[in-house]
Amino acid sequence: MFTSIDYLKLGNERQRRAYDAIQKVGIMDNLAIYTPILCGTLPIGIDVDGSDLDIIMEVHNFSRFREQVKDLYSHLDNYRLKEVIIRDVPVVKANFLFEGYEFELFGQPQPVFEQNAYLHMIIEDQLIKCIPTLRDQVISLKQRGYKTEPAFCKVLGLDESDPYLSLINYGRNICLI
Template sequence: MLKNLEYLKSGNEKQRRAFKVINQLNMMEDLKIYSPILCGTIPLSIDTASSDLDIIMEVHDFSGFGDKINFLYGPFPQFKLKRKIIRSKLIVKANFIYDNFEFELFGQAQPVTQQYAYLHMVIEKYLLDTNPSWRCEIIALKERGFKTEQAFCHMLELTGDPYEALINYGLRKQII
């Protein structure tokens, strides 16, 4: 379900709009060499008004990727492209606005199915499928300022770095 965007067409209103704008931009086709996957809260229906569209990709040629992203999305409002190190790995990140959606494009030299954003989403989907009543509580926590991973860790009573704690939980429970 999560690798193919077709599920968005029959989703809630925001998911249907997300499907439309991603297709208007021809994003998945234009970036297909990077194996793009939409991650985050919108696919899981736990988004808030400020949620963005997070698209993760496997990138090895950071310079070429940056050039392509700049060419495709540079003209859009609030476009920013930056490189940084996260967990000892170089990443390239781009942000921009299109049709009232904030996009965050994230490139890392790692298969998308091994990136934290994807693994978190798989774990979170499992938890929401297992505990449907959590959806409203997670959204309420997010509206109070919790990041998504923090909200799930709060529900699971996990401590420490929420990004690592959620991964460790998924590994222990054999979700990922």
């Protein structure tokens, strides 16, 4: 699920525009060896104005990835690249603006289908399908400044101290992942 961005062509206006931008910038083809997957709010239709396009990838050779991304995208507006540690895992993040979208390329040495961004999206998508009122409640909280996972936790009554972990655990407990 979500292994191709073709579903965006049949989506809402923002999803169709995002599809065009992603195709034009060429990430899915240019960085195909890293198994890029679009994650986050836009694929599941809970994006709000200003939501970015998060593209996760499996990256083991950070220096090679940095050079490729720099060669391909450093000419774009607000380009920046950094390396950080998130939950004891090294990460390379590149951000830039293109066609009205902020892109975030997120690489870590883990298969994309095991990365938290992908797992969160799958859990959120399933929850939205199971609980009809959830989409509007989450979008409302996001419009008031909540990040996505904290919004889900608030609506579902989950522990908000670490909403990212709470959502993963919830998904595992009810067999969504």
